[in-house]
Structure formats: C-alpha cells, structure tokens
Amino acid sequence: MKLNQESGGEPAAVEEVAEGLIRVPLRTPTLPPATRTNTYLVDVGGAWLVVDAGPSKASELERLDVAMRRFIGAAEVAGLLLTHHHRDHVGGTEWWVSSFSAPVYAHARTFEAVPKAYARATARGRRPKRVELVEDAEIGNATALFTEGHARGHFSLRTDASDVLAGDLMAGLGTIVVDPPDGDMSAYFASLRRLRDMPLRGGFPAHGPHDASAHDRIDAYIEHRTAREDRVFAALSLDEPRGLSAVTKRAYDDVPVFLLPMASRSALAHVLKLVDDGRAIAVGDGWRALEP
Numbered sequence: 196m197k198l199n200q201e202s203g204g205e206p207a208a209v210e211e212v213a214e215g216l217i218r219v220p221l222r223t224p225t226l227p228p229a230t231r232t233n234t235y236l237v238d239v240g241g242a243w244l245v246v247d248a249g250p251s252k253a254s255e256l257e258r259l260d261v262a263m264r265r266f267i268g269a270a271e272v273a274g275l276l277l278t279h280h281h282r283d284h285v286g287g288t289e290w291w292v293s294s295f296s297a298p299v300y301a302h303a304r305t306f307e308a309v310p311k312a313y314a315r316a317t318a319r320g321r322r323p324k325r326v327e328l329v330e331d332a333e334i335g336n337a338t339a340l341f342t343e344g345h346a347r348g349h350f351s352l353r354t355d356a357s358d359v360l361a362g363d364l365m366a367g368l369g370t371i372v373v374d375p376p377d378g379d380m381s382a383y384f385a386s387l388r389r390l391r392d393m394p395l396r397g398g399f400p401a402h403g404p405h406d407a408s409a410h411d412r413i414d415a416y417i418e419h420r421t422a423r424e425d426r427v428f429a430a431l432s433l434d435e436p437r438g439l440s441a442v443t444k445r446a447y448d449d450v451p452v453f454l455l456p457m458a459s460r461s462a463l464a465h466v467l468k469l470v471d472d473g474r475a476i477a478v479g480d481g482w483r484a485l486e487p
C-alpha cells in the first residue's frame with residue numbers, strides 16, 4: 196500500500212502544502228530516520244496559528260522567523276499551539292515567549308516541559324500568555340483535538356478545510372512510538388478511531404511528508420496495530436504468567452534482535468491495553484491471558 200502522495204523522503208523546504216497551510220521543516224533533535232520537525236503556519240480565519248516550534252537552535256528559529264515574515268507578514272499572529280511535550284516539539288518555546296505577545300496553547304503536561312521559558316520571561320518583566328487546553332477547543336476557525344496516546348496531553352489540529360495537523364499521532368516517515376507510561380495504547384487507538392469518524396482531508400504529520408487522505412493513513416495504522424496486538428495476545432498463555440521479555444520475543448520474532456529493547460516498550464503498551472480490555476491479567480512480574 197502506497198500512502199504518501201508526496202514524492203517521498205523527508206521534506207526540507209518551506210512549502211505551501213494547502214491553501215493557507217505552510218509547512219516549515221526545521222532541524223531538531225528528533226528520532227531517526229527523521230531529522231526535522233515540521234512547524235506549520237495555518238490560517239485560522241484571518242489570523243495565523245503556528246503549530247509546534249521544535250528547534251532551540253537560533254539558526255533554525257531564524258528560518259521560522261523568515262517563513263513567518265514571508266507568509267504571515269503584517270497579518271495577525273493567533274498564537275503557538277504545542278502538540279505535545281517532547282523536546283523536538285517545544286524547543287522554540289522560549290524564543291516564542293520572548294518574541295511574540297500572542298499566547299501559547301498547550302496541555303498542562305506540555306507546559307511542564309518548558310518551565311524556563313516562562314520563568315525567564317517573567318524575570319524580565321514580561322507577562323507571557325498561556326492557554327491551558329484540557330479538551331477540544333476552538334482556535335479561530337480551527338479545532339484543537341485532544342488526541343492522547345503517543346504522549347500525555349497530546350493535541351492535534353483540525354483546520355476549517357478538514358485537514359488534520361496530527362503532531363506525532365501519525366508520521367510521514369519512521370514509526371510512532373507508544374512508550375508507557377507517557378504513551379498509552381488504549382488512548383492511541385481511541386484517538387485514531389476518533390479521527391477516523393470525522394470527515395478529514397489531508398493528514399499533515401510533525402515528521403515527514405503528508406498524506407492526501409488522512410483516513411488512509413489512519414486505516415493502515417489501525418490495521419497494523421491490531422495485527423500486532425493479536426500477536427502480543429497470542430504470546431500470552433492461559434496457564435502461566437509470562438514476563439515482558441518472553442512476550443516480546445514471541446510477539447516480535449520478525450524484528451531484528453537489536454530492535455528488541457524498543458519493541459519491548461511497544462509490547463508493554465499492547466499488554467497494558469489487553470489488561471484494560473479485560474483480555475489479560477497481571478500476575479507477579481508477568482501477565483496471563485484470560486481467554487483462549
């Protein structure tokens with residue numbers, strides 16, 4: 196199945212990817228194979244919202260500044276939405292707070308990751324605005340969607356044109372890490388299904404190229420994760436508890452050995468979801484299946 200309707204590879208150039216939607220790929224300390232985090236500039240009805248500011252490096256923030264001047268110009272800046280607290284999404288917060296009076300929108304968990312940005316601004320006598328998001332919220336004519344799973348406090352943005360800026364809920368390259376307790380597989384499935392039930396057009400991830408159909412990408416993810424969940428379930432026994440490494444070895448025997456430590460985090464996320472779903476139970480250091 197070919198999902199990317201772009202030419203493939205990691206986009207590096209600033210580009211208008213849809214009407215009123217600009218992608219600004221910026222170098223960040225992110226996970227390979229990605230080397231950049233996409234910042235998006237989105238027209239939310241006359242004012243422009245900036246989504247994610249990953250880099251803390253001055254030269255990368257200068258690129259963002261240039262893009263903002265070029266595409267936003269003298270129009271109003273609505274604010275900065277931080278999708279989640281991981282460092283490759285929030286590195287530019289201090290720069291933002293010292294450069295703009297428009298608010299930062301984020302979950303409380305995300306603000307916890309950038310304490311210095313606010314401490315320094317306050318020490319300089321500024322009163323930077325922050326808007327704590329706890330659930331879906333309108334920002335101009337767009338909607339911030341509460342979509343946890345990859346990280347606590349994760350938000351996506353649905354634009355007026357039904358494009359979804361997905362943060363790390365989806366990826367244009369590499370895989371989405373769901374690493375407990377920050378990552379939560381039950382929440383991840385719920386977020387994917389929630390987006391699947393909405394009319395959506397394009398899917399614009401924080402890393403890599405976009406998909407012309409967000410639904411195609413979501414369907415592929417649900418299918419892939421469900422297949423893995425089935426394997427994790429099959430790796431559990433009805434009779435005896437099995438520990439994480441035994442479950443990982445059985446459920447991920449298709450994965451190279453050097454990737455098993457990472458796979459064990461995903462295995463744990465799947466096992467915890469099976470417990471949530473009432474299909475498994477924790478016993479000592481391991482888990483046992485509750486149904487054949």
Ligand SMILES: [Zn+2]
Nearest residue numbers: 279281346363
């Ligand atoms: Zn992330």
